[in-house]
């Protein structure tokens with residue numbers, strides 16, 4: 281039986297957790313903070329979600345998000361052309377941030393999750409490459425900015441709606457689904473389970 285020691289994130293109590301079953305949650309006996317939970321069918325669900333996200337990447341980034349009609353001039357913009365426009369107007373910092381958080385970080389997370397779970401499914405995950413990749417995913421995962429950007433985009437759309445005629449394009453649907461896939465990795469990917477397995481099979 282696997283035994284792992286955890287320090288509670290809230291009160292630092294040292295807890296020994298034996299293997300838990302799917303759907304079960306281990307919590308701290310002192311402060312009842314959740315230490316560990318076992319996710320349902322993590323490998324297959326993560327593989328499906330990250331694969332879908334990767335398929336959506338091109339349309340999400342390169343298809344026009346919306347068209348805007350202002351004073352009889354119609355213009356449409358994709359995420360990448362929006363970033364390029366910000367860069368051209370010398371808003372380098374904003375352009376870089378949007379590129380990092382809306383393009384690069386989601387792409388890295390989806391690719392890493394896809395490759396790790398694919399390796400796991402085909403029992404090839406003992407290779408040290410997968411451990412490095414999971415560590416890399418963990419680092420990128422700590423850039424918690426996606427939700428903020430999504431809210432920012434929604435607020436700008438609502439504000440723009442009063443100023444101009446807006447019509448939404450396929451790109452916005454793909455982009456929303458793409459972001460949803462990235463956010464869903466938090467629910468489906470059981471990093472702890474994969475990590476334990478990588479360590480035990482050495």
Ligand SMILES: [Zn+2]
Nearest residue numbers: 288291308311
């Ligand atoms: Zn605790």
